[in-house]
Amino acid sequence: MIALLLALGSSLAYGCADFLGGLGARRAHVLRTVLIAAPASLVVDLLLWPVLGAAFTPSALGWGAASGVASAAAFALLYRTLAIGPMNVLSPVTALVSAVLPVAVGLLQGERLGAAGLTGLPLALLAVVLVSAGRGAGAARPSRTALLLAFGAGAAIALQLVFLHQAPSGSGVAPLIVGRAVSSAVTLAAAGVLRRRLGPERPAYAMSAAAGVLDALANLLFLLAARSGDLTVVAVITALYPAGTVLLARGVLAERIHRGQLVGLGTAAVAVGLLALT
Secondary structure (H helix, E strand, O other): OHHHHHHHHHHHHHHHHHHHHHHHHHHOOHHHHHHHHHHHHHHHHHHHHHHHOEOOOHHHHHHHHHHHHHHHHHHHHHHHHHHHOOHHHHHHHHHHHHHHHHHHHHHHOOOOOOHHHHHHHHHHHHHHHHHHOOOOOOOOOOOHHHHHHHHHHHHHHHHHHHHHHHOOHHHEOHHHHHHHHHHHHHHHHHHHHOHHHOOOOOOOHHHHHHHHHHHHHHHHHHHHHHHHOOHHHHHHHHOOOHHHHHHHHHHHHOOOOOHHHHHHHHHHHHHHHHHHOO
16 A cells, blocks of 8 residues: 555656656747756755765666666657657557556566456556547557657666666666666757757746656656565556546646546545555
């Protein structure tokens, strides 16, 4: 139950971070937004170091660095995917892949689910698709390139979660610190290479920093959830992050929640209840 609650918190924090990051990216080039968000996340992780501890063992360094590379790749692929569109088709694909791969890893590592879990898991995967899909998801057909990018973005997100899960349980926040430092360095290098394409627009500093803080919180909650529960359950609950984005868009931007998304939210509630019984 603790792992489930932590995963729900992680999902909500990821959804809020994506919402703020998306708003920030409307005002300036996405790299300008990430250049603020990534260091803000690193600051949060460093502040957590004295509280939660950190053991920079070779294993923690290796898995943390791998998660950082995957995180940087996820940002690049995700935003490129959504730029090509159609978002209402590609976003569910990305979210579903980001859930399925960690589930497969957990099952291959020997995790087992009871009857309630075997029912709740496919329901949760269905909820991921329904919640993240907009109206008319079948109205437009994405190109092969767009689908490949969507799968790549989902795989990169999944690998980030899997790599964090593989880090030693006694390493504290060391994997998070290393991962964020690596992703910040990769982002900075990309911005340096593409500096002429970033445009003159100034980023939304407060909004971008808040997105980074929430992303750091989401990573921490996921790491704690994965250390206290099964990756199979934790990953699919975390992948419900589009629900937080949808609800914030409704409350802040007055965007309409479509019927399919309402069904998805209800399905998610049922799935979480079933997974809580496992």
